[in-house]
Amino acid sequence: MNIIVSTSSKEPIYEQIKLQVQRSILSGELHEGDPLPSIRALAKDLRVSVITTKKAYEKLEREKLITSHVGKGSFVAEHSDKLLAEKRRHLIERQLYDVIRESRKLGINESELQEIFKILCQEVTE
Amino acid sequence: MNIIVSTSSKEPIYEQIKLQVQRSILSGELHEGDPLPSIRALAKDLRVSVITTKKAYEKLEREKLITSHVGKGSFVAEHSDKLLAEKRRHLIERQLYDVIRESRKLGINESELQEIFKILCQEVTE
Amino acid sequence: MNIIVSTSSKEPIYEQIKLQVQRSILSGELHEGDPLPSIRALAKDLRVSVITTKKAYEKLEREKLITSHVGKGSFVAEHSDKLLAEKRRHLIERQLYDVIRESRKLGINESELQEIFKILCQEVTE
């Protein structure tokens, strides 16, 4: 798992970390029980404060994606593949829904939106 | 043009106002030269600080969507329909692009994404 | 609302604060929309770090008991009286359940437990 943070981004650093770890878990790159880097090691690695990495891990723990144990470290939480797939889908559905609604509000008709979608899908795939 | 702001939203109030005015212009609801509510009247109407509405209008002016003249008020800026259509499209393209990339990162394959897209388009249309 | 914290307690300070604010809300002492002391003012008042009061407020916000807005402050969240009563009851049910189960595990029979309960109820009421 490679984590990259940008201090110039408007997005909080802890949020950037959280999102990237979440992605690695949801995509299946990380598996149940896999150890995560310690908050201190990660902080050192990313050159950010320990509190920042801790905050990211706290958020992940609240969402039941990881578990942390004093004296042992942090690990990918138990989960069923089905649950993971649901979470993945939910995440994208919500984002996609917002874009579609916004396009409607802007007066973009359905066929134009579908055209844009097709073109972008190809671009990303290439 | 109806503007609604939520103080409980995590989005800054001035950003909420800015987005809704921008939408009304890009969608064609407002036309070139149409007068906008005065900064003070809008602030009173929305029960927010004058500073907040001022900030929203300043942002809109910087993006050349509106023009403000002391003593006269604010108006929808001149623009060609073509330019407007481009702006609309760019806005959506960028958002849609981000969602598609995110779905790839999560390991959602293209056919599943297209399925989600179809379903959501119907939902929104209904 | 009077908040008292003990630095010598084993309970984290932020948890002590959180519990006392929660109590004031659940008991009806504080009402919907009532302003809470700012995290800075409370920190100064209790002579603890701003981060400590912030953490307490964050927890309360996550449990939808309060809402915080940048530039405005923190307030008791909207809630129905019914919901509040449910939360109160839930809180006590859970604690009481644990005690009753523990007493069973220790081999205390039901009549003895009921006797203890009666006596303690009187004590507390007096």
Add this chain to the structure above:
Amino acid sequence: MNIIVSTSSKEPIYEQIKLQVQRSILSGELHEGDPLPSIRALAKDLRVSVITTKKAYEKLEREKLITSHVGKGSFVAEHSDKLLAEKRRHLIERQLYDVIRESRKLGINESELQEIFKILCQEVTE
């Protein structure tokens, strides 16, 4: 005596062990002089560190519930049945007292609390 520990619990493992041994003694399941599993055997059995089981036994020894002799092992300490009964009762009284006080602070009246108590007693008994 069956001991079960959960690494995901927020309660320290040594505390979990201590509580369960204590329970077995206070409930009368274990008698004066009964041998306890050795620190090492228990550690192996529970798959925890020897340091952890040692800490649990040390706590129990400090509370005079067990005695340890180098080279011989650990045993349930001498005690009168009367003393045991008192300890049991004190333990529960204290916990129950806290719950009753908390319910008062939340504004739950005595009759509601008694109703909750009755219902829960039945649930646990079933």
Add this chain to the structure above:
DNA sequence: GTGGTCTAGACCACG
């Protein structure tokens, strides 16, 4: 003024 983020240290409990 407010809350939100972040830093660079510290001490503690757990294993």
Add this chain to the structure above:
DNA sequence: GTGGTCTAGACCACT
């Protein structure tokens, strides 16, 4: 070693 709590500052965005 680990994570959990806490401090005493800082800067920023919002109102």
